[in-house]
Amino acid sequence: MNNIKLNGRVGQTFAGIALSVTIAFTGSLIITPQTTHAATASSKTTSTASKTTTTSDTATTSDTATTSETTNTSKADQIIETGKQFIGIPYHFGAVSGRTNMFDCSSFTQYVFKQNGIDLPRSSREQAKTGKAVTKDQLQPGDLVFSDTNHDGVINHVSIYIGDGKLLHTYRVGIGVTISEFDGSAWDRSFVTARRVIAEQDQSADTPDDSATTDQQDNGDAQGTNSGSDNQTG
Structure with missing residues (x-):
């Protein structure tokens, strides 16, 4: 009976160990995907920010060129309208x-x-x-x-x-x-x-x-x- 109890306690101990191990591994499996997901999200955010900056720079350059051309055209129009x-x-x-x-x-x-x-x-x-x-x-x-x-x-x-x-x-x-x-x-x-x-x-x-x-x-x-x-x- 003691052996059984002992075996039971051992069994419980093993069960406890198995449970702890399972939790530990389970925690590891749960944490790892979250960490990977967070890193992936961070990478996507950085990439998106980079694309946004590039697009903004391109738009600014284009707007500057357009503004320069428009300024000259507007000046000529103003001169002509004044003369008329x-x-x-x-x-x-x-x-x-x-x-x-x-x-x-x-x-x-x-x-x-x-x-x-x-x-x-x-x-x-x-x-x-x-x-x-x-x-x-x-x-x-x-x-x-x-x-x-x-x-x-x-x-x-x-x-x-x-x-x-x-x-x-x-x-x-x-x-x-x-x-x-x-x-x-x-x-x-x-x-x-x-x-x-x-x-x-x-x-x-x-x-x-x-x-x-x-x-x-x-x-x-x-x-x-x-x-x-x-x-x-x-």
């Missing part, structure tokens, strides 16, 4: 800078660009030295177009290219601020150069102040000289 507000304002050779009841070709461009944060010299010949030179086939809205309607090698007219082969400018008493065709016109045939000043606006601080200078040496029309094949001068 003065359609019909009379032409007057040697008009005083800043006056809006009359313009000559370069006081018009100077004023319109000034209203949009870009300083230009007073005369068309000086304006033709600003910004970046572009060819006719590179023209974009907002570019300045310079002509020599006297065909004597001296620039005497400036216009604003507004796209679709058209110019916004002012010329001749009786016409004033208007929109004209450029392609095939007298302005086209007497074309000298075009300048892109919108992209160079940060250099405006270095632009000389020619506000006291007029286009009297640039402009034959006001001197009574009917120059240009279409009698069109600035």
Whole structure:
């Protein structure tokens, strides 16, 4: 009986040991998958964060490029819209800078660009030295177009290219601020150069102040000289 009890106790002891071992192994089996799962989840979180950061960086770069292009386009649109507000304002050779009841070709461009944060010299010949030179086939809205309607090698007219082969400018008493065709016109045939000043606006601080200078040496029309094949001068 004692043996049985002893055996029973041994059996119980073995059973207890077996139970402990089972619990220990069971705990190990339960803990290990949880640990693996946690590590996997952490790895996925890190990977997702990395992808999110990369996507964010790419989006930021794309947005910056788009913003830069939009800024230039908006500036040109603003300049053109400002100029169109003065359609019909009379032409007057040697008009005083800043006056809006009359313009000559370069006081018009100077004023319109000034209203949009870009300083230009007073005369068309000086304006033709600003910004970046572009060819006719590179023209974009907002570019300045310079002509020599006297065909004597001296620039005497400036216009604003507004796209679709058209110019916004002012010329001749009786016409004033208007929109004209450029392609095939007298302005086209007497074309000298075009300048892109919108992209160079940060250099405006270095632009000389020619506000006291007029286009009297640039402009034959006001001197009574009917120059240009279409009698069109600035």
